[in-house]
Amino acid sequence: xxxGRSIRLFLVxxxxxxxxxxxxxxxxxxxxxxxxxxxxxxxxxxxxxxTGIYFLVGPxxxxxxxxxxxxxxxxxxxxRLKQHNKPEEQGGKDFWEKVCLVTSKDxxxxxxxxxxxxxxxxxxxKQVGRCQLVNSTAHDYGNLxxxxxxxxxxxxxxxxxxxxxxxxxxxxxxxxxxxxxxxxDVSSTLESPTFxxxxxxxxxxxxxxxxxxxxxxxxxxxxxxxxxxxxxSGYKGLHEQLQEDGTLxxxxxxxLKFAADQSFSSPSAAAAVVSGRAANGRTQWRxxxxxxTYGEWQDQQVSSVEEQ
Numbered sequence: 001x002x003x004g005r006s007i008r009l010f011l012v013x014x015x016x017x018x019x020x021x022x023x024x025x026x027x028x029x030x031x032x033x034x035x036x037x038x039x040x041x042x043x044x045x046x047x048x049x050x051t052g053i054y055f056l057v058g059p060x061x062x063x064x065x066x067x068x069x070x071x072x073x074x075x076x077x078x079x080r081l082k083q084h085n086k087p088e089e090q091g092g093k094d095f096w097e098k099v100c101l102v103t104s105k106d107x108x109x110x111x112x113x114x115x116x117x118x119x120x121x122x123x124x125x126k127q128v129g130r131c132q133l134v135n136s137t138a139h140d141y142g143n144l145x146x147x148x149x150x151x152x153x154x155x156x157x158x159x160x161x162x163x164x165x166x167x168x169x170x171x172x173x174x175x176x177x178x179x180x181x182x183x184x185d186v187s188s189t190l191e192s193p194t195f196x197x198x199x200x201x202x203x204x205x206x207x208x209x210x211x212x213x214x215x216x217x218x219x220x221x222x223x224x225x226x227x228x229x230x231x232x233s234g235y236k237g238l239h240e241q242l243q244e245d246g247t248l249x250x251x252x253x254x255x256l257k258f259a260a261d262q263s264f265s266s267p268s269a270a271a272a273v274v275s276g277r278a279a280n281g282r283t284q285w286r287x288x289x290x291x292x293t294y295g296e297w298q299d300q301q302v303s304s305v306e307e308q
Contacts, residue, residue: 029159031162031166050104060132118141128170197284221257223276224276242273
């Protein structure tokens with residue numbers, strides 16, 4: 001069982017849409033974030049004159065289900081942010097709507113440290129695959145003393161802990177489901193039972209699991225190839241995007257097949273993509289072997305806790 005953490009959040013101007021700071025107990029890091037509309041106030045803060053790492057985040061016009069992210073470092077983050085705020089023809093960046101910067105309260109972060117962090121965080125963001133990186137290149141900065149490497153590994157992990165709390169998910173690693181192999185060996189404890197969704201009329205059969213609060217449709221699951229003309233849902237774009245990025249591949253019989261485990265924000269989102277139409281995942285996903293709906297299974301988990 002993982003241990004709890006204490007994160008201190010402070011609304012600088014007392015409003016939820018303004019500047020916000022975050023700190024973790026026993027961590028020297030200091031996080032400052034806010035919308036681009038508050039940049040004139042943000043660059044007046046003393047933290048922005050320090051050496052640090054920063055993230056520029058904005059919507060991806062080609063994929064509404066992910067963000068565009070730029071990861072950078074500077075000896076003077078405020079000066080660098082002013083440059084990024086200029087028009088593109090003057091070397092600025094137009095895409096970003098939010099900014100998040102991480103500095104050190106004890107001001108012990110050096111240029112070598114933040115270069116290493118930038119390189120590590122860019123590589124991690126690519127590995128996680130939750131965003132589209134705007135960075136054109138990623139330099140490899142690994143020439144740090146052994147003790148510094150250990151310190152920066154800890155520092156980077158704290159960044160990955162605090163960012164999702166602030167609404168930035170692009171560094172949050174997904175917990176992949178682990179299933180029983182064909183030989184019957186189990187390499188890990190399952191987070192939930194396996195759920196199935198079947199629509200024989202369209203040759204659809206998909207399986208899924210819930211892991212760490214996310215609902216995963218498992219590799220090999222079959223989905224409907226086209227979106228129903230009679231169904232209007234925001235998940236139509238996700239259905240199309242998963243085909244474009246190669247997660248859903250065409251089968252010879254005209255259906256689509258999941259090439260890898262794919263996480264969804266909810267059972268209904270997963271059911272919609274599999275079914276090719278708006279769907280209630282709480283009733284359509286059923287526990288394999290029992291026929292119990294996802295909603296009934298979840299209610300059983302809650303009720304069992306209440307009775308203890």
